[in-house]
Amino acid sequence: MVQSTPDQDKPREQLLFELAELRQQLKLMARFQPDQGPSGVADLRHLEKINLIEEAIRKGRGLDAVMSRVVDAIRQAFDADQAWLMYPCTPDSPSFRVPYRSCHPDFPITFPADADLPATENIVDNNRLALERDEPLILHPDHGNNVPQEAREHASAKSAMLISLHPDVGDPWLLGLHHCSFEREWSPQEQHLLRDISGRVTDALSCMLLNSDLDESRQRLKRLSAELFREQDEQRKRFASEIHDDLGQPLLAIKVGLDNALYDLGENGDHSLRKWLISAAGLAKSLVDRIRMMQEALYPSTLQDFGLLVALDAFLSDFKKIYPTITVNKVISLQNENIPDALAGVLLRIVQEGLYNAAKHSRGDSVSVALDRRDGHLRLAIRDNGQGFDTLTIGPTPGVPGGLGLPSMQERAEMTGGVFSIHSAPDKGTFIQILWEMDT
Structure with missing residues (x-):
């Protein structure tokens, strides 16, 4: 002792x-x-x-x-x-x-x-x-x-x-x-x-x-990344506009011309010619639709023409049609003028990725999107009531397919100066929040 x-x-x-x-x-x-x-x-x-x-x-x-x-x-x-x-x-x-x-x-x-x-x-x-x-x-x-x-x-x-x-x-x-x-x-x-x-x-x-x-290097890298991201966003917008003007419009004109030819030919016109015109008009319509999808994927026309809030409404409407069993709650307390132009495209992409992730992986039946300002920050929050996962591995729970897309969301957020955080646990759902500091 x-x-x-x-x-x-x-x-x-x-x-x-x-x-x-x-x-x-x-x-x-x-x-x-x-x-x-x-x-x-x-x-x-x-x-x-x-x-x-x-x-x-x-x-x-x-x-x-x-x-x-x-x-x-x-x-x-x-x-x-x-x-x-x-x-x-x-x-x-x-x-x-x-x-x-x-x-x-x-x-x-x-x-x-x-x-x-x-x-x-x-x-x-x-x-x-x-x-x-x-x-x-x-x-x-x-x-x-x-x-x-x-x-x-x-x-x-x-x-x-x-x-x-x-x-x-x-x-x-x-x-x-x-x-x-x-x-x-x-x-x-x-x-x-x-x-x-x-x-x-x-x-x-x-x-x-x-x-x-190291801090200066991080800040410099963040600034360069933000500039690169903005340049990429501008390129997407420019490419979408060029596709619309140089391809979409001429193809639409071709489709209208073929429809007019069919109309002029009438029901009793040459059968083989009519068959060819129907086929060509269908192909033109398919190409027009495909080009519109490419254009929307690059930079949604609603975002460019009407701003983020309309673009979000359009996306959520399409999302509900694709996933009718999932309830979507939207809480937005901002107007377009309160949202920086440089973040509009980023916010839309993150919401798209977040909701598609929830639909594909969470196995929940409810998801919410909130966009507001708190304590000098612009805040985007996405929550689902699904099965959740272990955040230490940043991956799905056993039996759930991989590819959650979280790194892409985090990269988009951080490249534009946002602070990305995620909270989840098995059977507890998932909560994603991103904060961007705003000038008062």
């Missing part, structure tokens, strides 16, 4: 009180032994300041939030007047920015965070010196390196400590501390602390910059 230690039996409040007392004792020891050199107290302070930086990294969300918290924590850890991050730290860059800075109220940095500043000779020299070493670069008259004139003018800096950061993404950065009230000497312990902190900030920068690049 494992025996508990005395501390394990103590209440949590007592342990916290004893810990606070121990910290006070350590502070007193440090006060009365200032020249003792490296000690447990110094190590504890070092770790506390490292933890301060790591906590700032953990609590932030996104590059700007994390780095802003980090420079605040660094300034606090060193009790400095200013802490900042500069980018890029490269000798050949003609300009630089200081996007992240934390300043004492009495010593602000006077230029904006998004300002592109010229890389003067002094700045370039300091960047080169910082890049050439692993240890911090001290800018102080006693060290032979003075604070650049620009830092004295725009930041009131009198001494500085700098160290270069080398994240995995992009050019190096420069992490800097300024003291403005006097020419501060930076102790070896502080230099050691900045070196340790720089490693953690570099790791955080690498992660944040990589995530930022």
Whole structure:
């Protein structure tokens, strides 16, 4: 049997009180032994300041939030007047920015965070010196390196400590501390602390910059996909119009001409000629019908001529004729002018695919379509009362044919900036919802 230690039996409040007392004792020891050199107290302070930086990294969300918290924590850890991050730290860059800075109220940095500043000779020299070493670069008259004139003018800096950061993404950065009230000497312990902190900030920068690049790539891909989808939609509309004008209309004219010839020939006309005209007229009608189907498949004429709501009504009417045993409920609280033109074709296609999926695979007898605006979003929802399926596999339940078409619906939604979600379970039906963010 494992025996508990005395501390394990103590209440949590007592342990916290004893810990606070121990910290006070350590502070007193440090006060009365200032020249003792490296000690447990110094190590504890070092770790506390490292933890301060790591906590700032953990609590932030996104590059700007994390780095802003980090420079605040660094300034606090060193009790400095200013802490900042500069980018890029490269000798050949003609300009630089200081996007992240934390300043004492009495010593602000006077230029904006998004300002592109010229890389003067002094700045370039300091960047080169910082890049050439692993240890911090001290800018102080006693060290032979003075604070650049620009830092004295725009930041009131009198001494500085700098160290270069080398994240995995992009050019190096420069992490800097300024003291403005006097020419501060930076102790070896502080230099050691900045070196340790720089490693953690570099790791955080690498992660944040990589995530930022990925987010930008996703957004760029989404924009390109949306443009491609719009272009495809325009091509469908154009092809449908060309098929109607170049093929449909001439064939319709041929069919009318053949019908007129039959009428003129009359019932008592030449039998073989009449038979040929009937056959030709039937073939022309079949071709006209086929072309209309192709035209509707490419881009429904009702959608182009009358808008989405009429096109939806036409589709639902045809759907009920094909599947008379399925009850269709429609709840639409929008007008055509509330629906972006770029989404009209997408919405119709998704509704078509969603209802055909329900008819073919759900084995239910009811399906509903809702289109409305909620909380700044355009919302399309499709629900059926069928047998459902396991969403973890995005496939049908056993015994149901494959080919649900869900990837196509999701692709159409996401390529136009929508957020696609599906909820289903065996014997629980299926609910599909897509949200598009709308400008208010």
